[in-house]
Amino acid sequence: MTRIWVFAQRDLRRMAADRRALVVNLALPLVLTAVMGLSFGGGVFGKKGLSAIPVAIVAEDVPEALKTRLLDGLEKSGFFAPVWADSLTADTMVRSGKVAAALVLPPDPLTAFFQADSLIIQVWRDPSSEIKAGIVEEIVGRGVLRVQAGEAAFRALWPEDYMTIGADSLGMGDLLEGNVADIWTRLRDPGQTAARERAADFLVRQFDHQVALQRALQGTAVGLAVSDKIPTGEDKQGESSLFDYFLPSFAVFFLMFAVAAGARDLHRERARRTLQRQLLGPGPAWPIVLGKWVASVVQGIVMLTVLLGAGALLFRVNLGPDPWTLPLVILLTCTAAAGFFLALALLVKREKVLDNLCTAVILISGMVGGNFMPVDNLPPWAAGAGHYVFNYWANLAFSRVIGDNGSLSSIATPMTVLACASVALLVVILTLFNARVKRGGWA
Amino acid sequence: MIEVRDLVKKYGSHRAVDGVSFSVARGELFGLLGPNGAGKTTTIGVLSTLLRADGGQVRIGGHDVATAAKDVRRLIGVVPQEIALYTDLSAHDNLMFWGRLHGLGGAALTRRVGDLLAMADLADAARRKVETFSGGMQRRLNLVAGLIHEPEVLFLDEPTVGIDAQARTRILELIAQLGRQGLTVIYTTHYLEEAEQLCDRIGVIDRGRLVALGDKESLISQIGDADMIRLSLPAARHEAFRAASATWEGCTGVGERRGKLEVRTPDGGRLLPVIQDWLRANDLPLEQLEIERPNLETLYLNLTGRGLREDAS
Numbered sequence: 001m002t003r004i005w006v007f008a009q010r011d012l013r014r015m016a017a018d019r020r021a022l023v024v025n026l027a028l029p030l031v032l033t034a035v036m037g038l039s040f041g042g043g044v045f046g047k048k049g050l051s052a053i054p055v056a057i058v059a060e061d062v063p064e065a066l067k068t069r070l071l072d073g074l075e076k077s078g079f080f081a082p083v084w085a086d087s088l089t090a091d092t093m094v095r096s097g098k099v100a101a102a103l104v105l106p107p108d109p110l111t112a113f114f115q116a117d118s119l120i121i122q123v124w125r126d127p128s129s130e131i132k133a134g135i136v137e138e139i140v141g142r143g144v145l146r147v148q149a150g151e152a153a154f155r156a157l158w159p160e161d162y163m164t165i166g167a168d169s170l171g172m173g174d175l176l177e178g179n180v181a182d183i184w185t186r187l188r189d190p191g192q193t194a195a196r197e198r199a200a201d202f203l204v205r206q207f208d209h210q211v212a213l214q215r216a217l218q219g220t221a222v223g224l225a226v227s228d229k230i231p232t233g234e235d236k237q238g239e240s241s242l243f244d245y246f247l248p249s250f251a252v253f254f255l256m257f258a259v260a261a262g263a264r265d266l267h268r269e270r271a272r273r274t275l276q277r278q279l280l281g282p283g284p285a286w287p288i289v290l291g292k293w294v295a296s297v298v299q300g301i302v303m304l305t306v307l308l309g310a311g312a313l314l315f316r317v318n319l320g321p322d323p324w325t326l327p328l329v330i331l332l333t334c335t336a337a338a339g340f341f342l343a344l345a346l347l348v349k350r351e352k353v354l355d356n357l358c359t360a361v362i363l364i365s366g367m368v369g370g371n372f373m374p375v376d377n378l379p380p381w382a383a384g385a386g387h388y389v390f391n392y393w394a395n396l397a398f399s400r401v402i403g404d405n406g407s408l409s410s411i412a413t414p415m416t417v418l419a420c421a422s423v424a425l426l427v428v429i430l431t432l433f434n435a436r437v438k439r440g441g442w443a
Numbered sequence: 444m445i446e447v448r449d450l451v452k453k454y455g456s457h458r459a460v461d462g463v464s465f466s467v468a469r470g471e472l473f474g475l476l477g478p479n480g481a482g483k484t485t486t487i488g489v490l491s492t493l494l495r496a497d498g499g500q501v502r503i504g505g506h507d508v509a510t511a512a513k514d515v516r517r518l519i520g521v522v523p524q525e526i527a528l529y530t531d532l533s534a535h536d537n538l539m540f541w542g543r544l545h546g547l548g549g550a551a552l553t554r555r556v557g558d559l560l561a562m563a564d565l566a567d568a569a570r571r572k573v574e575t576f577s578g579g580m581q582r583r584l585n586l587v588a589g590l591i592h593e594p595e596v597l598f599l600d601e602p603t604v605g606i607d608a609q610a611r612t613r614i615l616e617l618i619a620q621l622g623r624q625g626l627t628v629i630y631t632t633h634y635l636e637e638a639e640q641l642c643d644r645i646g647v648i649d650r651g652r653l654v655a656l657g658d659k660e661s662l663i664s665q666i667g668d669a670d671m672i673r674l675s676l677p678a679a680r681h682e683a684f685r686a687a688s689a690t691w692e693g694c695t696g697v698g699e700r701r702g703k704l705e706v707r708t709p710d711g712g713r714l715l716p717v718i719q720d721w722l723r724a725n726d727l728p729l730e731q732l733e734i735e736r737p738n739l740e741t742l743y744l745n746l747t748g749r750g751l752r753e754d755a756s
Contacts, residue, residue, distance in 0.1 A: 003544075006540070006543045010529070014529060014531050017531050018531060272525060272526070272528075273524075273525045273527040274527045274528065276521075276523065277521065277527045277541070278544060279493060280491060280493065280516055280519070280521050281516065281545055282513060282516055282545060282546060283513075283546075440488075440493060440494045442493070443488050443494045
């Protein structure tokens with residue numbers, strides 16, 4: 001173990017001393033990912049698109065027919081995935097992040113609306129789901145605004161009717177009944193004083209419409225109240241943004257380059273004859289290659305941790321539901337990546353060939369493994385091929401943890417695949433290296 | 444200390460080392476002299492356990508390199524021809540790494556690293572990255588890195604390649620110092636003067652074969668103590684020159700190489716006026732004339748028909 005760490009420590013020192021590599025492996029991926037993420041506005045993406053914003057609806061004492069219609073309307077809008085809930089359940093759902101927002105109507109909202117009592121619709125937002133909750137707030141706000149405009153128009157045209165439902169509001173009717181001659185006769189008839197007064201009142205009211213309309217727009221009976229619910233942190237389901245997708249997939253993509261460079265170093269050491277010098281040391285040869293593997297894994301862990309940590313700090317990227325799931329994904333991704341590229345290095349005799357091969361492999365596996373776009377968007381043959389590259393499983397695990405806030409149980413399959421691949425590749429590396437040492441292939 | 448018997452190493456059908464045998468005593472400084480491609484590095488590769496021999500036997504300190512490689516590695520240090528160092532690390536970090544590789548640690552390693560840096564005149568540059576070093580400094584560090592674990596046998600594979608005369612002198616001094624300390628050294632080179640200056644015994648290797656072996660004096664005596672006079676004449680007059688030389692006292696033979704006549708004589712100083720008289724009498728201009736005393740270069744030329752600076756291939 002000490003010997004392995006001697007080799008690993010040496011490589012880590014060299015990596016730390018290489019400022020160019022630090023820029024390429026850390027700063028560049030972060031900047032590039034940030035540019036990409038910000039370019040797309042950090043919006044929701046892919047399967048978790050606009051059609052799937054989960055919303056809880058709280059509406060007690062609403063007729064069943066209206067409930068059904070409201071639910072259908074929301075679903076068919078394509079923007080929401082609504083669920084009915086009582087007030088307490090909705091509160092819990094918002095705080096736990098299961099829904100982005102809750103739309104809360106007051107008890108018996110129809111009576112409140114039609115009897116002109118104050119009707120306040122509430123939107124409870126999950127503050128960590130800023131984008132989705134914002135969309136809900138905006139759409140509901142627009143709906144309320146339309147109701148307010150209609151109400152304002154109604155009040156402007158029939159202010160007395162609006163204010164005194166059921167009272168005589170048709171005084172002009174008596175006066176205006178009949179043809180034009182009849183109307184004129186009535187207006188001139190001294191006995192029609194009451195009708196004339198009512199007509200005058202009517203006209204006055206018409207003049208008041210403008211004033212009434214202005215007042216209506218200043219204060220409406222139907223309103224919208226928005227409030228944020230503090231997340232409980234339990235069973236929190238974070239929001240999946242484009243950045244949540246891009247950051248880990250780009251990080252894995254750049255990880256492949258970094259780890260491939262580590263594998264290429266085996267050939268550089270051979271050319272510089274430092275490898276042969278190590279082989280002349282006491283003890284077995286396998287700790288040399290295992291040390292290189294450990295160094296690559298540590299380098300990968302640092303790289304992914306810095307990138308995801310920076311993503312969390314700067315762009316509020318979700319780091320998963322607990323402190324151990326994401327680190328485990330990072331660890332297994334790095335062990336598999338380091339194993340894969342070292343195995344590749346041991347299968348190739350010359351560094352130049354390895355250089356070209358690594359570039360090709362990274363680009364192809366990046367494509368079919370979902371580093372550039374979600375695998376679901378690829379043709380079936382490419383998506384199928386993706387299952388044979390380690391980065392597909394790494395991307396899958398990252399997207400479930402970061403995108404869906406999935407726990408360890410939700411990533412059991414990709415974790416198992418990555419763990420098995422890591423072990424198998426490690427065996428391959430040690431076997432190939434020792435075989436080459438025995439036949440003097442490194443001399 | 445080192446016994447090499449009928450060593451063979453093949454690459455495909457090519458025999459890079461072809462039946463080489465020699466032995467090196469404890470504390471001896473042994474030179475392996477030959478041009479590029481002669482098989483020196485391959486021989487070192489087998490002796491240092493990096494390459495498997497295809498035939499013959501090599502024993503170092505009583506251990507067979509084929510069956511007891513681990514024991515052999517404890518005894519040997521190797522300084523490869525290339526700068527086998529991490530140029531992106533400091534001299535100190537390099538030596539610390541090579542020391543830890545050999546199981547050293549703690550104060551003993553720190554002390555050893557300090558001693559070696561001082562020995563290589565690099566104490567002041569210990570914390571500088573090796574990539575900032577001059578060629579000579581890198582060579583010196585490369586050399587002392589092979590000594591970190593205090594080996595009993597040191598293989599030096601052309602340790603002065605590509606450096607200036609001053610740096611080379613410093614390296615040679617360092618090696619001579621190691622020799623005086625009793626270290627057994629096998630030193631490969633294609634620089635004749637280095638082998639002559641440093642080595643107790645020299646093996647001359649050509650195309651994988653050891654063509655001569657012994658100390659400097661015994662090797663030179665193989666070609667006699669004849670001087671060689673080289674001169675350039677028009678090709679048409681070569682036959683006339685040969686005919687005349689047969690009558691000259693002290694001339695033991697005339698050869699021809701690369702368009703030049705080569706006259707062998709026990710005393711070049713006495714024959715030279717005779718040659719000059721013949722040239723004047725025949726109205727021939729003296730274009731080029733030189734006298735060469737017997738040395739390893741002459742020996743090598745005699746043995747291989749080529750110069751040491753020419754590739755074996």
